[in-house]
Amino acid sequence: MTQPSTDIKLMPLRYDGVCACGAPVVAGTRAGYDRVAKKVVCPQCLDVGQVPSQPVGRHESATHEPAPAPEARPDASDLRPADVVPVEFGRAGGSAIAEYERRSAKRESTIRAKHPKLGGLILALSDDPSSTRVWKTGGIGEQRIGAALDGLAGDGVLVLHDRKIPGSRANIDHIAVGPSGIFVIDAKRYVDAKVEVKRNGGIFTPVTERLIVRGRDQTKLVAGLAGQVAAVYDVLEDLEEFAHVDVQAVIAFVDANLPMFGSLEIAGVPILGPKGTAKLVRRPGLLDAERRSLLHAHLATRLPAYTT
Numbered sequence: 001m002t003q004p005s006t007d008i009k010l011m012p013l014r015y016d017g018v019c020a021c022g023a024p025v026v027a028g029t030r031a032g033y034d035r036v037a038k039k040v041v042c043p044q045c046l047d048v049g050q051v052p053s054q055p056v057g058r059h060e061s062a063t064h065e066p067a068p069a070p071e072a073r074p075d076a077s078d079l080r081p082a083d084v085v086p087v088e089f090g091r092a093g094g095s096a097i098a099e100y101e102r103r104s105a106k107r108e109s110t111i112r113a114k115h116p117k118l119g120g121l122i123l124a125l126s127d128d129p130s131s132t133r134v135w136k137t138g139g140i141g142e143q144r145i146g147a148a149l150d151g152l153a154g155d156g157v158l159v160l161h162d163r164k165i166p167g168s169r170a171n172i173d174h175i176a177v178g179p180s181g182i183f184v185i186d187a188k189r190y191v192d193a194k195v196e197v198k199r200n201g202g203i204f205t206p207v208t209e210r211l212i213v214r215g216r217d218q219t220k221l222v223a224g225l226a227g228q229v230a231a232v233y234d235v236l237e238d239l240e241e242f243a244h245v246d247v248q249a250v251i252a253f254v255d256a257n258l259p260m261f262g263s264l265e266i267a268g269v270p271i272l273g274p275k276g277t278a279k280l281v282r283r284p285g286l287l288d289a290e291r292r293s294l295l296h297a298h299l300a301t302r303l304p305a306y307t308t
Contacts, residue, residue, distance in 0.1 A: 021045055087297050090161035090305030092146025093187075095171060096139035098306075103132040141189025141254040142173050148274040149176055149185070155282040156289060158296040163303040165231045171306060172228045174252075177296045180285025181246035182236075184228045185277060188221060189254040190214060196259075197266045209266045213256070222269050225249040235302040242295055245287070252277040 018024050019042035025031050032041030107128060112119035127133070142162070149159045160175040174185040193214040201207040211219045229249050236242050249269045256273070258264065264271035270280060287295070 019045055087160075087300040088305045089159065089300075090163060092150075092161040092174065093139035093142035094162045095306040096135050096142060096162075100128075100132060100135035100139060103135065104128050107132065137189050138187070142187040144189070144254045145174060145185065145187040145252045145274055145277065148278045149174055149281065152176075152178075152278055152282055156292065157282050158292055160296070160300055160303070160305070162306045163299075164306055165228065165303065168227070168231070170224075170227060172231070172303065175232065175299055175303070176281040177287070177292050177299070178281040178283065178285065179287050179292070180283050181248060181287065182232060182295065182299075183248050183250055183277075183281045184225065184232055185250045185252050185281075186221070186225055186228070187252050187254060188213075188256075191255045192257060193253075194257045195253055195264065195271060197264050197271065211251075211266050211271070219266070221251060222249075222267055225251070225269060231303065232299070235299060238302065239294075239298060242291075242298075245295070248280075250277055250280065 019031075019040055021042065021044075023042040023044065025040050025042050029043065031043050032046050034041060108119075108123055111122055115122055146159070146161050149157065152159070156179055158177045161173070163172040163175060165172065172184055173187045174183075176183040176185060190213055194212075196212045198210045198212055199207055200210075209219070210217050211222055213221075226249075229247050232247050236245060236247070251269060251271050253271065253273055258271070258273050258276075263276075270276075272280060
């Protein structure tokens with residue numbers, strides 16, 4: 001016997017496995033997983049505080065089955081439709097609307113506490129500050145893009161909304177899994193704002209690109225997508241077959257003035273409206289329905305939905 005590794009993680013197993021002692025461990029059992037040795041550790045071995053270094057017989061019944069080889073990272077061929085857990089699709093704009101409501105309620109509480117008699121009148125005659133309203137505006141934009149994406153279920157596009165990025169306070173507005181790959185979609189609502197991409201430089205100087213919204217440089221919106229795309233690629237590394245699936249960033253504008261003809265793109269990121277975004281994510285590709293479902297479920301598990 002050897003002492004348990006400090007890298008053993010307790011969790012409900014997603015796949016059937018076999019402990020080094022020979023005991024089978026079915027999917028869904030809360031057991032151990034040694035992340036270094038890539039081995040399942042059955043509950044009985046965990047109870048006695050030891051991990052068998054080689055088969056010593058199943059608990060309560062002697063047997064001499066050989067120890068299984070260390071578990072390889074699963075790929076799509078290891079997964080069956082029955083292995084896919086129910087997916088939490090998320091609520092488009094949920095965290096943004098919740099933040100708006102939290103800030104608005106805090107402001108109301110503060111005003112009423114300071115002005116017990118006139119608080120209601122003050123609130124009736126004044127608006128929330130722009131730093132609060134922007135959360136509601138963003139949430140509405142996410143809801144509009146989310147509705148457009150949700151309408152594509154019949155076209156073979158699977159969608160997730162408002163996803164957490166592990167180890168970060170940032171979120172991903174929408175993820176769409178379509179026949180041609182995965183799309184990370186950042187929704188932005190700028191009412192009646194002109195959106196354009198300006199390029200400077202040329203033959204003798206480097207070309208620079210800027211995203212201009214309502215006359216102001218908003219190139220930072222593009223830079224913010226890099227971390228979101230990286231988070232999705234990190235998740236894909238868990239499934240070897242999908243490690244090289246294309247992940248495309250998209251900025252989707254709601255209620256803005258986009259060009260009627262042609263298209264906008266900056267640093268390889270398409271700038272689209274709701275209809276253009278919907279058209280992009282359902283374009284043909286090589287991912288069949290089963291593989292899209294596996295990808296969708298895996299992303300949903302590793303990038304959980306915000307709950308409000």
